[in-house]
Amino acid sequence: MSNVSLIDGGVTAPNGFSSSGIHCGVKHRRKDLALLFSSSECSAAALYTTNRAKAAPLMVTQSHLTDGRANGAVISSGYANALTGERGLRDAEEMARVAGKVLGCDPRSIVVATTGVIGEYLPMDKIVGGIEKAGGALGTTKKHARDSALAIMTTDTVPKMAAASVALADGTKVTLGGMAKGSGMISPELKKSHATMLCFITTDAAASPKALELMLASAADETLNMLNVDGDRSTNDMCVIFANGAANNSKIADCDPIFLEALKTLLQSLTKQLARDGEGAKKMIEAKIIGAGNLKEARVAARAVVMSNLVKAAVFGEDPNFGRIISAIGASGAELNLAKIELRLVSEYGIAELMSKGELVALVGNRTYARARQLLKSNQITIEVDLGTGGNAEATAWGCDLTYDYVKINAEYTT
Structure with missing residues (x-):
């Protein structure tokens, strides 16, 4: 211990x-x-x-x-x-x-x-x-x-x-x-x-x-x-x-x-x-990847989530558009098994299973989608993804949402 x-x-x-x-x-x-x-x-x-x-x-x-x-x-x-x-x-x-x-x-x-x-x-x-x-x-x-x-x-x-x-x-x-x-x-x-x-x-x-x-x-x-x-x-x-x-x-x-x-x-x-104090940030994002084939791929996948402007903007807007997460991981080059991938959202308000065996279950209008929206009201969001490869490597990355204030701060940085 x-x-x-x-x-x-x-x-x-x-x-x-x-x-x-x-x-x-x-x-x-x-x-x-x-x-x-x-x-x-x-x-x-x-x-x-x-x-x-x-x-x-x-x-x-x-x-x-x-x-x-x-x-x-x-x-x-x-x-x-x-x-x-x-x-x-x-x-x-x-x-x-x-x-x-x-x-x-x-x-x-x-x-x-x-x-x-x-x-x-x-x-x-x-x-x-x-x-x-x-x-x-x-x-x-x-x-x-x-x-x-x-x-x-x-x-x-x-x-x-x-x-x-x-x-x-x-x-x-x-x-x-x-x-x-x-x-x-x-x-x-x-x-x-x-x-x-x-x-x-x-x-x-x-x-x-x-x-x-x-x-x-x-x-x-x-x-x-x-x-x-x-x-x-x-x-x-x-x-x-x-x-x-x-x-x-x-x-x-x-x-x-x-x-x-x-x-x-x-x-x-x-x-x-x-991460909590990123420019203009309202919410901290924690991305936890498990089930990766090796440590390098786990880290690549985790960083891909917190680096995605689309994911960051969705978190800011409290919009459960979580296909963006899997898209970001897929584009990163990390190996994944779409037939077994799992995705869940965790915050102080609880847990929501968003994807099971490669299919999104948080669809617009359903109960899981509404649950996800509630969880996104927190100022600290954890996104957990099991890549489904059968591997046991894992990694965590940290970032923040993308807000209107970020653009304002950097558009006026020297003026």
């Missing part, structure tokens, strides 16, 4: 981490700059967007993390610092230099992240002053964690943060904390060395950079990489984990199943929070 517990808190929950979030003037009123810091050097690992038009801070961070060591991060929201050429690289390095000076550590031990409008140069006078201000505001409370989560937001409407604790095999209790942002341009595909999804994870566990990299990649494949809001992959997507060893556990040198489970639990919480 799992001994992982989700607890109250964010990036400051593990021992030895402090953070801050302040307003430096990049945005009109809201917080727009965050610092994350461990006075003890951390093992670190990161996953980056597969978008080939990578932003300057990602390239700088990749360079800084080649040795798998770090002390913290500086994050600015408002401008992405993407497609900004050599000046963008210089500005990202300058952010690290100033943060290193303020925090008393090597600038190369600083992760740099930015998020916002693509193509604009950073207002470095404001950001430099903001880093200095944020350095004086560092603290270890939940409020400090929340302030930093607020400061990295762009079109997000709520901060995303989570924390978890677990006892390792040697009996040591370790804590993990996290914060994330992202409402639009969300369809991450995070891999080793490759409006934005940013995620920062802290832990007081002792672990090697190699172990962190292995476990982060595994956990992200089941969580962040199964998230979709609008099918667009950002230039700035990044997920970083810092482990400072303050818990004094036996050092994790390889993939540790207990720590991995805790990391997955933490990331799943953040993933669901991101």
Whole structure:
């Protein structure tokens, strides 16, 4: 049985981490700059967007993390610092230099992240002053964690943060904390060395950079990489984990199943929070696929459901037009057996069987159709599909509905 517990808190929950979030003037009123810091050097690992038009801070961070060591991060929201050429690289390095000076550590031990409008140069006078201000505001409370989560937001409407604790095999209790942002341009595909999804994870566990990299990649494949809001992959997507060893556990040198489970639990919480707060979203969609021939096909099918604009629009309109779900899965290339496929809808209002042995049973005007409409009034919808192949692979993906507000937000993003 799992001994992982989700607890109250964010990036400051593990021992030895402090953070801050302040307003430096990049945005009109809201917080727009965050610092994350461990006075003890951390093992670190990161996953980056597969978008080939990578932003300057990602390239700088990749360079800084080649040795798998770090002390913290500086994050600015408002401008992405993407497609900004050599000046963008210089500005990202300058952010690290100033943060290193303020925090008393090597600038190369600083992760740099930015998020916002693509193509604009950073207002470095404001950001430099903001880093200095944020350095004086560092603290270890939940409020400090929340302030930093607020400061990295762009079109997000709520901060995303989570924390978890677990006892390792040697009996040591370790804590993990996290914060994330992202409402639009969300369809991450995070891999080793490759409006934005940013995620920062802290832990007081002792672990090697190699172990962190292995476990982060595994956990992200089941969580962040199964998230979709609008099918667009950002230039700035990044997920970083810092482990400072303050818990004094036996050092994790390889993939540790207990720590991995805790990391997955933490990331799943953040993933669901991101899905709920998709741009303009009213409803979260969870797609559960079972009966797939292999894990790859299960994941492909699950993502196909949450990526379908037709499915997303139907959920928004509370319209049980669920032939769209099977159509999306069929177009994904995942193997299915139409003679045995099963489809059901689950929400707080109950369960409705929509398809049995390859035939839709929720037809306009019948009782099942009316039941499905009632279930769709919930703000959290689970779509369960058994592909009927006889396989036992399964996967879950998360997304949100497609609303009028999504179009409005993105039609007026810079104006």
